[in-house]
Each structure stands twice: as structure tokens, then as C-alpha cells.
Amino acid sequence: MPVAYYADEDCPGPVLRALRAAGLDVVSQREIERGVDDENVLRLSAMSGRVLITRDLGFGRLMFRDRLTANGVIIIRLRGPGDWERRAGRVVDAVKALGEGAVGHVATIDWHATRTRPFET
Secondary structure: OOOEEEEOOOOOHHHHHHHHHOOOEEEEHHHHOOOOOHHHHHHHHHHOOOEEEEOOOHHHHHHHOOOOOOOOEEEEOOOOOOOHHHHHHHHHHHHHHHHHHHOOEEEEEOOOOEEEEEOOO
16 A cells, blocks of 8 residues: 655645655645644644654654654755755655655655654554
């Protein structure tokens, strides 16, 4: 079964569009309701069985320090020059490469690597 994704409100529009253009199933918090706190975004993504995509490092802390439940979390950490149109391709490649490996993990995407760390579900 293909992995489904839940984009946090901070997921840039070009990234969201590129993920969808690549054929990935992505629901966007921004399109549902703005201003939802992180704990509830994580809860909504888990309830819908989707892996959360975000730029917010706080979700990693919620998973490991507070032990909140999630299906998986992907954190985008692309720094340096470039606009989100260019960065979107890196995100799509990394998300597709992760595939089902994103489930049960917190993954961090940067320019050079995608690191994953399992968490207890």
C-alpha cells in the first residue's frame, strides 16, 4: 500500500505542488485549517494514517521527548541559497526514496543525505 502524507502548514507551496505532481497522496494542513498547534497536527496526521512532512524541528522533539504518537515524520532541513522551486526536487526525490521506510521513523532531509531514526509506535 502506498504511503500517504500530511503536509504541515509550513510546508512550502512549491514543495506541496511538486509532491502532488510526482503522484504522491498529500493532504495539506494549510488547506484544511490554519493555526492548529503542533500536537494536534501530529494527532491529525496519525489519525489519518499519514506521514507528516514539515520544516519544524519541534515535531522531532514531540516524538522523542514527549513520546507522542505518529505514523512517521519527515523534517525538511534544506539550508543555503536557492528558492523552493529548486528545493522541491530534492524533497520529492528524498520522500520517494524513503517510501515505506518513513513509517515508524523521524526522517530529516538535507542537501546531502536523508537520515532516519526509528521511534516506538
